Amino acid sequence: xxxxxxxxxxxxxxxxxxxxxxxxxxxxxxxxxxxxxxxxxxxxxxxxxxxxxxxxxxxxxxxxxxxxxxxxxxxxxxxxxxxxxxxxxxxxxxxxxxxxxxxxxxxxxxxxxxxxxxxxxxxxxxxxxxxxxxxxxxxxxxxxxxxxxxxxxxxxxxxxxxxxxxxxxxxxxxxxxxxxxxxxxxxxxxxxxxxxxxxxxxxxxxxxxxxxxxxxxxxxx
Ligand SMILES: [Zn+2]
Numbered sequence: 001x002x003x004x005x006x007x008x009x010x011x012x013x014x015x016x017x018x019x020x021x022x023x024x025x026x027x028x029x030x031x032x033x034x035x036x037x038x039x040x041x042x043x044x045x046x047x048x049x050x051x052x053x054x055x056x057x058x059x060x061x062x063x064x065x066x067x068x069x070x071x072x073x074x075x076x077x078x079x080x081x082x083x084x085x086x087x088x089x090x091x092x093x094x095x096x097x098x099x100x101x102x103x104x105x106x107x108x109x110x111x112x113x114x115x116x117x118x119x120x121x122x123x124x125x126x127x128x129x130x131x132x133x134x135x136x137x138x139x140x141x142x143x144x145x146x147x148x149x150x151x152x153x154x155x156x157x158x159x160x161x162x163x164x165x166x167x168x169x170x171x172x173x174x175x176x177x178x179x180x181x182x183x184x185x186x187x188x189x190x191x192x193x194x195x196x197x198x199x200x201x202x203x204x205x206x207x208x209x210x211x212x213x214x215x216x217x218x219x220x221x
Contacts, residue, residue, distance in 0.1 A: 001048055002202055005150035005194075010202040011048050013041030017162070019070045020202050021045050022154055024147070025053075026060075026128055033062045033078075034145055034154055035071040042074030046081050057085045061092040063124055063132075064114075065156025065198070066139040067103040068173075076110050092116050094124065096134055099141025118143065135187060137180025138169055146190055152204075153192040158184060159205075159213060161197035166205065166213050168220075185214050 002010045007025040012018060018041050022034035031053060037045055050056055059082055064072055075093070082089045095103055097117040104113050118124070120134035129148040136142055138157045145154040157169050158180075174180050187195070188211070194204035205213075 001052060004196060004202065004204060005147070005152050008147060008150055008152060009052075010196070011045050012201060013037050014044060015041070017070065017199055019198055021049075021074070022145075022196075022202075023049060023053075024128075024130065026125075029058055030060050031058045032124065032128070032130070033059055035065055035156070036062060036074035036078050038070050039073035039077065042077035045074065046078060055085060056082045057089055059091060061094060061125065063118075063130075063143075063145065064093075064095040064099070064103070065144065065154070066142040067095065067099055067106050068139070068157065069106075071156070071198075072103075072107060072112075075107075075112055079112075094118060096120075096132060096141035096143045098134070098136065099139060099143075102140065133187065133190060135183050137174060137176050137178070137183050139175045144187060146192060148191075151191060151193040153187065153190065153195040155187075155195050155197050157198050158187070159195070159197040159210075160199045161203055161205075162200050166197060166209070168217065181217060181220075184217060188214075 009023045010020040012020045019037045021037045024032040093115045095114045100114050100117050118132040124130045131146045132143040135144045135158050160167050
């Protein structure tokens with residue numbers, strides 16, 4: 001588990017391509033998760049959360065950057081584990097409004113649906129300064145999460161970090177690659193100091209590094 005900023009933690013899975021689960025500690029009784037990682041990582045991630053916070057029942061909301069299984073695969077186990085502690089637990093499952101229909105379709109077998117959708121620049125919850133930034137292209141309803149108090153941007157799959165290198169997700173895994181390239185620089189319109197790419201071990205990248213990445217992407221076809 002890595003503390004990225006005050007009350008913002010990353011809980012990592014075991015594999016090289018594993019997607020970390022971000023945990024935001026809203027207060028001592030409430031946690032928000034961002035993504036749930038791979039199915040095979042779910043148990044070890046849950047164990048780490050339980051060790052640190054004592055009870056999984058504190059998880060009140062799970063926000064998804066997008067629907068891909070490396071980000072959503074652990075959801076069923078997580079809900080099950082939360083409900084085994086409190087059968088009346090109600091966990092909000094949240095994604096962007098444009099992602100919802102694909103989420104339902106692609107995760108049909110898991111019978112999991114978002115219970116709430118967000119619009120561009122909408123806050124995740126009242127009194128919680130985390131804003132959804134619609135950054136379409138990787139998927140149509142892909143969002144990045146801006147943690148305003150910490151000036152931190154969680155990038156989701158807008159940029160990956162594998163073996164020490166920043167890179168885009170492979171072209172074939174994008175819903176709309178052109179849109180992706182076009183929407184990426186718009187993330188600079190927001191007030192953040194560090195951004196966190198997805199996959200592998202979480203790191204913080206500066207705006208300068210982000211700008212360099214965009215420059216490189218512009219040259220890419
Ligand atoms: Zn993805």
